[in-house]
Each structure stands twice: as C-alpha cells, then as structure tokens.
Amino acid sequence: MAETILVTGGCGFIGTNFVRHMLGKYDYHIINLDKLTYAGNLENLQDITGDDRYTFVKGDIADTADLERVFERTIDVIVNFAAESHVDRSIIDPDAFIKTNINGTFNLLEMARKKKVRRFVQISTDEVYGSLGATGAFREDTPLAPNSPYSASKTSADILAIAYFKTYGMPVLVTRCSNNYGPYQFPEKLIPLMITNALAGMELPVYGDGLNVRDWIHVIDHCAAIDLVLHRGEDGNVYNIGAGKEKTNIDIVRLVLEILGRPESLIRYVKDRPGHDRRYAIDSGKITKNLGFRPSVDFAEGMRQTVQWYVENKGWWERIKTGAYLDYYEKMYGNR
Numbered sequence: 001m002a003e004t005i006l007v008t009g010g011c012g013f014i015g016t017n018f019v020r021h022m023l024g025k026y027d028y029h030i031i032n033l034d035k036l037t038y039a040g041n042l043e044n045l046q047d048i049t050g051d052d053r054y055t056f057v058k059g060d061i062a063d064t065a066d067l068e069r070v071f072e073r074t075i076d077v078i079v080n081f082a083a084e085s086h087v088d089r090s091i092i093d094p095d096a097f098i099k100t101n102i103n104g105t106f107n108l109l110e111m112a113r114k115k116k117v118r119r120f121v122q123i124s125t126d127e128v129y130g131s132l133g134a135t136g137a138f139r140e141d142t143p144l145a146p147n148s149p150y151s152a153s154k155t156s157a158d159i160l161a162i163a164y165f166k167t168y169g170m171p172v173l174v175t176r177c178s179n180n181y182g183p184y185q186f187p188e189k190l191i192p193l194m195i196t197n198a199l200a201g202m203e204l205p206v207y208g209d210g211l212n213v214r215d216w217i218h219v220i221d222h223c224a225a226i227d228l229v230l231h232r233g234e235d236g237n238v239y240n241i242g243a244g245k246e247k248t249n250i251d252i253v254r255l256v257l258e259i260l261g262r263p264e265s266l267i268r269y270v271k272d273r274p275g276h277d278r279r280y281a282i283d284s285g286k287i288t289k290n291l292g293f294r295p296s297v298d299f300a301e302g303m304r305q306t307v308q309w310y311v312e313n314k315g316w317w318e319r320i321k322t323g324a325y326l327d328y329y330e331k332m333y334g335n336r
Contacts, residue, residue, distance in 0.1 A: 002053070003118075004029045006075045008061050008108065009082030011040035013185040014123070014219055018079065019045060019054070021223040029053050033070055035060040035082070035100075039186045043316065061104035067111050078112055079121045079230065080105060083154065086188055087127075090150035091274060101153035102160070109164045109172075117171075121230050122161040124176045126215070126240070127151035131277035137215075138176075139283045140238045147275040158238070165236040173233045175226055177241040178282040181302065182219035183309040187317050190214075190249060191303075194256045195310045196317050198266060204257075208272030210250030213279040217243035218297035218306075228291045242282025243295040259307045 005022065009015040010032030019030055034040045036058055048054050059066030061082045082104060084090065084097045105122065112120050129138040130145030144159075146152040158174050165172040185192045194204050225241040233239060247255075250267075257264055287293040310317060318324075 002027045002029050003076040004031060004074060005077045005079060006031045006033060006070065008033045008078070008080045009040070010034055010056075011036060011042055011044055012081060012085075013039070013182075014180055014222060015081035016041075016044040016184045017182065017219045018081065018223045018226060020048070021220070021227065023048060023051060023053060025227070027053065029055070031055045031057060031070065031073065031075070033057045033059050033061070033066070033082070037084075039085070039188075041184075041186075041320065043319070044184050060100075061108050062099045064107055067107055071111055071115055075115060075117055077119045077121070077230065078108060078117055079123065079226065080108055081123045083123075085125075085150065087148045087150045088188075088273060090148055090153070094149035094153075097149050097153040101150075102156045105157040106160060109161060109170070113164065113168055113170055119230065119235075120161070120164075120170060120172045121226065121233075122158060122172065122174045123226065124158050124174050125151065125154050126176050126178050126242070126280050126282055127277065128155040128158060128176060129280075132279040132281055134279070137281040137283035138240060140176075140240055140286055147277055162236065162238070171235040173229055173235060174238045175229055175241055176238060176282075177222050177225070178215035178217050178243070178280060180219045180222050181216055181306055183306065183313075185219075187320055190252060191256065191306065192310060192317065194253050195260070195307055196321065198256060198260050198262045199311065199314070202266070203268040204253055204266050205268050205270045206250060206253055207270060207276060210253070210269065211248050212276060213246050213248050213281070215242050215281045216245045216247055216252075216299060217241065217295060218299075218302040221295040221297050224296070225287060225293050228287065228293055232291050234290075239287045239291070240282050240284050241287060241293070242284040243297075243299070244282075244284070245299045246279075246281055255303055256307060259304055
C-alpha cells in the first residue's frame with residue numbers, strides 16, 4: 001500500500017509545485033492541508049483534484065482540532081510548508097507569523113510524535129541566518145541571526161524541530177532554501193510583482209537603492225532537493241539548498257523589463273523597508289556532496305520561462321490582484 005504524505009501549505013507557491021513534483025514522480029497518496037489564507041490558492045491544483053492519489057483538506061496547523069481530523073488517517077510523512085512568509089506583512093502583523101510559524105509547527109511536531117510519523121521535513125529559509133557582507137555564504141553551521149518577525153518565527157520553528165529530534169528522537173530534517181522563482185508565485189513577491197506590474201503598465205517599486213542581493217533558485221530545483229532530503233537525508237540534519245545565482249534586486253527588475261520589452265522608466269525607487277537584509281548567499285555544498293543535488297534550471301532560461309508563464313496565465317494573477325480567486329473555494333466546496 002502506498003505511503004501517505006501530509007503536505008501542509010500545499011496551495012501556496014512552493015507547496016503547489018512540490019505536490020505536482022511528487023505526484024508526477026511517485027505513487028504516494030498526498031494529503032494537502034491548507035488554511036487558504038490570502039496566499040493559498042486552490043486554483044493552483046484544480047487540474048489534479050480528480051486524481052485519487054490526492055486529497056485536499058481545508059485546515060489550519062495552528063488549530064489542534066483540524067490536525068486531529070487529518071490524523072484520523074494514517075500519516076507516514078509530513079512536509080511542512082505551511083507558513084506566513086512575506087517579510088513586509090510580518091512587519092505590519094507579526095502576530096499571525098507567531099501563531100502559524102511557531103505555534104503551528106509545534107502542533108504538527110506534537111501530532112507527529114504522538115502518531116509516530118516516519119519522517120518530518122521542516123521547510124525553512126535562508127533568512128534565518130540574517131544578512132551577509134560583501135563576501136561569504138551561509139553554511140548550515142552559520143549562527144542564526146534573524147532580523148524580521150518573519151525570519152525570527154522561522155528560526156524559532158527550526159530550533160523547535162531540531163529539539164524534537166534531540167529530545168524525543170523524532171526523525172526530523174530541516175531544509176533552508178534561497179529565494180525561489182517560477183510558476184504560481186503569489187504576486188506580492190519581487191519577481192511576480194515586477195512581471196505583473198510591467199504587464200499591466202504599472203510602476204515597478206524597488207526598495208532603497210535596489211542593490212540588495214539575493215541568491216535565486218527555480219522552484220522546480222527546490223522541489224527536487226526536498227525530494228532528495230525526504231528520501232535520503234539523515235535525521236536531525238539541516239540542509240541548505242541553493243543554486244549559486246546571486247543577483248541584485250535592480251538587476252532582476254531590469255531583466256524582467258528586458259524580457260518583456262518594457263521601458264526602464266517604469267522603475268520607481270521607494271523608501272527601504274525596516275530590517276532589510278543586504279545580502280543572502282547559500283553554500284549548498286553539504287546537499288551536493290552528501291545527497292548528490294545539482295540544480296538543473298539555467299537562470300536566464302528559467303526567468304524567460306517564468307515571465308512567459310505569467311504572460312500566458314494572465315487570468316490567474318488578475319483574479320489574485322482583484323481578490324476574485326478567493327471565490328473559488330466557495331464555488332468548489334462551499335455547499336459541501
């Protein structure tokens with residue numbers, strides 16, 4: 001009998017791509033537990049709703065009753081994507097980040113411990129390491145130094161997850177990835193925001209001087225790395241995931257405009273956000289050496305494909321920007 005994987009936050013950007021990756025490669029049964037906050041979109045997976053290997057459950061990892069309902073089934077593996085993830089929103093409303101990212105992860109860990117789940121993969125971020133200077137890269141042993149409520153909440157969840165391994169012997173692994181790009185990303189994040197604003201003829205807001213540096217990886221490569229960690233990772237370990245593609249924010253914006261053939265006059269510099277980390281870079285030597293991970297997507301080609309996806313899926317992001325996508329759940333599930 002095929003094992004069951006609980007994917008939390010599977011209607012978000014990375015979770016959506018991971019569900020698709022796993023169903024395309026394996027015969028697992030995937031249960032997708034998602035609260036469907038503003039960034040969770042059921043439309044992302046509407047074409048697989050008829051697959052008998054896939055089950056969607058609306059629920060909140062911060063609600064123990066919701067988790068108890070899900071765990072009436074036998075769950076073999078948990079991959080926890082569920083998180084509030086936008087730094088700007090964490091500055092405005094940190095409370096939601098504490099509830100989901102810390103309390104929710106605790107609830108999942110407790111349920112996994114009680115139910116003796118075979119493996120628990122905590123999906124984290126390079127932002128837990130804080131900010132880098134002009135040189136160097138984050139390693140798994142880099143001291144944790146979060147600078148925003150978002151990264152502080154993810155750091156707390158990571159430490160809690162590893163504590164469950166050390167205290168209870170729970171089979172926990174943590175992955176920390178650099179910035180992702182690709183299809184289905186909610187258009188508040190840098191790349192989809194710039195693409196959709198440019199397509200709509202709107203200004204492209206760039207924080208500060210635009211010289212903040214991020215290390216970019218295509219979401220397909222990220223999902224492949226999580227797959228490796230899930231199947232071959234060593235319990236209690238942290239694995240950094242990156243593709244070694246450092247770019248300044250302004251270079252990303254200019255590349256989007258170049259691909260779309262739009263003028264740089266659309267760029268508008270705005271006041272920098274508080275606690276804005278200057279540079280991230282990931283050393284993914286451990287996952288490369290120990291698990292054989294190699295990114296497969298060329299950055300320039302990946303960006304062209306990503307821009308094209310948003311061009312071809314205008315209805316998807318327009319419904320998000322107007323809020324109409326929120327009606328989809330009610331239409332599909334409201335009368336059940």
